[in-house]
Amino acid sequence: MxxxxxxxxxxxxxxxxxxxxxxxxxxxxxxxxxxxxxxxxxxxxxxxxxLPLPTLPGSGRFNPLPLLQLVVVSAYYALESSFQVAWLAVRPAPTPVSGVLRVNLSTRSDLVLVLCTDLLNLIPGTMVLEIDRQRCVVYVHVLDVSSDAAVDKFYRTTRRLERLLIDGFERPVRTSPTEVSR
Structure with missing residues (x-):
């Protein structure tokens, strides 16, 4: 062999x-x-x-630099939101408005989708409630949606985590010369 x-x-x-x-x-x-x-x-x-594990399709790749960035960024987001949740618990003001936000993900990989939802669940103040794999949509309960800035920050955080996961685990999409020239 x-x-x-x-x-x-x-x-x-x-x-x-x-x-x-x-x-x-x-x-x-x-x-x-x-x-x-x-x-x-x-x-x-x-x-x-x-107890054999199911095999995942082997269409991805492993790129360590974005994954190293992902570890640092997700640790930062987890710490930052932990302090925000603690502040919301002890501050002398009414509780913030919470809500469910829809996130349209752009991943093609089930692995990246699962890892992205896992990271969102690890961030205090958020919880993934539903995943629609066919449309690649995730519904997330967010602790603070009281302002447009808070909602925008959540979406920026989600996009950054997803981009790092895609860069770390998915192969780049190959475009044909006709697609590039359009």
């Missing part, structure tokens, strides 16, 4: 998952030893065989 066949995408993902599950097993036991390593490999193998 050739090396390129061994290193195909599915095999690399399976080995990565096996190693991850083994590390989780060892972390749960809190002991780094050969016995725990071997037991972790056995448990991870049993889990992978008994």
């Amino acid at each position: 050739s090396l390129s066949r061994l290193l195909n995408r599915d095999n690399v993902i399976k080995v990565g998952l096996l190693l991850w599950l083994t590390l989780v097993y060892m972390a749960l036991w809190g002991d780094i030893s050969v016995g725990n390593l071997l037991a972790g490999l056995v448990v991870a193998t049993v889990v992978m065989v008994a």
Whole structure:
């Protein structure tokens, strides 16, 4: 069997998952030893065989620079909104107006759609209520929609997170020469 066949995408993902599950097993036991390593490999193998994950279509790519930016940006948004939620809880004013906003996403990937909704759920003050995959629309409950500026900020945040996810996981759309000349 050739090396390129061994290193195909599915095999690399399976080995990565096996190693991850083994590390989780060892972390749960809190002991780094050969016995725990071997037991972790056995448990991870049993889990992978008994509970196989569905395969995702392999049309994407992995670009680490936008993903590094995504980690920094999403951590910043989570901290910023945590302080905003805390301030809204203790300030001597009435509670803000909350509402449900519709976000039209431009992704072509189910993976990016799921990751984007997960990131939106991690930001305090927001909660994804519904996902319409066919239209690529997400309905999000937002804590503060009391002003146009607050709504615009939410949409800017969502667009930035989505753009970083698309840059990190999707292949660029190839345009034909006739599309470029129009």
